[in-house]
Amino acid sequence: MSKVYVTRKVPQSALDMFDGKVDWDVNPDDRVLDRDELLAAVADVDGLLPLLTDAIDAELFDAAPNLKIVANYAVGYNNIDVDEATKRGVLITNTPGVLTETTADLTWALLMSIARRIVEGDRFMRADKYVGWAPLLLLGSDVFGKTLGIVGIGQIGQAVARRAMGFNMKVLYSDMFQLAPVAEQLLNAEKVEMDELLQRADYVTMHVPLMEETHHLIGAEQFDMMKDDAYLINASRGPVIDEVALVEALANNKIKGAALDVFEDEPLMKPGLGDLDNVVVIPHLGSATIETRTSMANLAVNNILNFLGGDAPLTPVNPEVIG
Ligand code: DGY
Numbered sequence: 475m476s477k478v479y480v481t482r483k484v485p486q487s488a489l490d491m492f493d494g495k496v497d498w499d500v501n502p503d504d505r506v507l508d509r510d511e512l513l514a515a516v517a518d519v520d521g522l523l524p525l526l527t528d529a530i531d532a533e534l535f536d537a538a539p540n541l542k543i544v545a546n547y548a549v550g551y552n553n554i555d556v557d558e559a560t561k562r563g564v565l566i567t568n569t570p571g572v573l574t575e576t577t578a579d580l581t582w583a584l585l586m587s588i589a590r591r592i593v594e595g596d597r598f599m600r601a602d603k604y605v606g607w608a609p610l611l612l613l614g615s616d617v618f619g620k621t622l623g624i625v626g627i628g629q630i631g632q633a634v635a636r637r638a639m640g641f642n643m644k645v646l647y648s649d650m651f652q653l654a655p656v657a658e659q660l661l662n663a664e665k666v667e668m669d670e671l672l673q674r675a676d677y678v679t680m681h682v683p684l685m686e687e688t689h690h691l692i693g694a695e696q697f698d699m700m701k702d703d704a705y706l707i708n709a710s711r712g713p714v715i716d717e718v719a720l721v722e723a724l725a726n727n728k729i730k731g732a733a734l735d736v737f738e739d740e741p742l743m744k745p746g747l748g749d750l751d752n753v754v755v756i757p758h759l760g761s762a763t764i765e766t767r768t769s770m771a772n773l774a775v776n777n778i779l780n781f782l783g784g785d786a787p788l789t790p791v792n793p794e795v796i797g
């Protein structure tokens with residue numbers, strides 16, 4: 475029987491699908507395995523179900539000579555050296571699709587929270603500071619009718635754009651890819667260069683994968699281009715924003731605020747970020763609903779079962795491995 479290792483507990487109903495089909499084990503502790511533990515755990519496995527917090531690289535492939543499939547429990551796979559995997563004939567899969575709408579919902583929750591000062595208001599109430607309605611209390615910014623700039627118009631970017639229709643927003647997007655004219659018309663969306671997007675958008679939201687080309691896509695130069703009353707939202711990957719430059723931009727009111735689900739050195743925040751009032755920070759919760767985390771687990775488990783059982787994987791990242 476093939477052997478499979480899961481690096482951290484995921485919804486049990488998905489793991490139960492392994493029973494009777496593969497010999498499987500899971501990290502019993504609800505924590506990230508340290509490197510030595512991870513390398514020891516993969517020594518004789520055929521399949522691995524890791525998280526975005528596990529680095530899957532040449533050293534790991536060396537430690538796992540039988541490894542045939544790595545089913546990442548995330549749509550993003552910047553934690554995996556895919557070229558190295560492909561060279562060694564190891565199939566990589568991810569979890570696209572199942573988390574699109576949930577992540578778009580969270581993006582909007584961040585946008586609304588920073589625009590309408592929801593978290594500040596909550597802190598204000600809990601500190602017993604509310605003494606009565608006041609005309610100038612915690613004034614935020616309107617969302618409806620404003621311009622939303624979407625950097626990366628993949629599945630999640632498009633789902634964010636669909637939600638903007640309800641707020642009667644103009645959508646600008648930047649990507650190598652262009653939406654079909656009918657989609658652009660429906661979404662009130664216009665493709666522009668990124669500099670133009672930064673200059674015109676009231677809300678800029680990041681939906682690009684992390685790779686060399688997108689590392690620090692937003693830094694000091696970009697903050698200078700943005701409107702001083704614009705907001706930045708990030709639920710993609712932390713390093714697409716230069717977080718030190720962001721702290722500086724927020725502290726000096728170069729932009730009005732930011733709402734972040736992800737951080738450059740996760741789980742840490744750059745010094746000063748958490749001291750600012752004009753920022754909302756949450757711990758990488760983009761896909762964190764019961765339904766979606768279960769669907770992600772089902773997809774990852776089915777990718778492993780299909781592949782080890784001789785069937786096609788559902789969502790391969792490097793299909794060239796199977797020809
Ligand atoms: C992903 O899937 O890449 C998210 O960051 C976690 O769901």
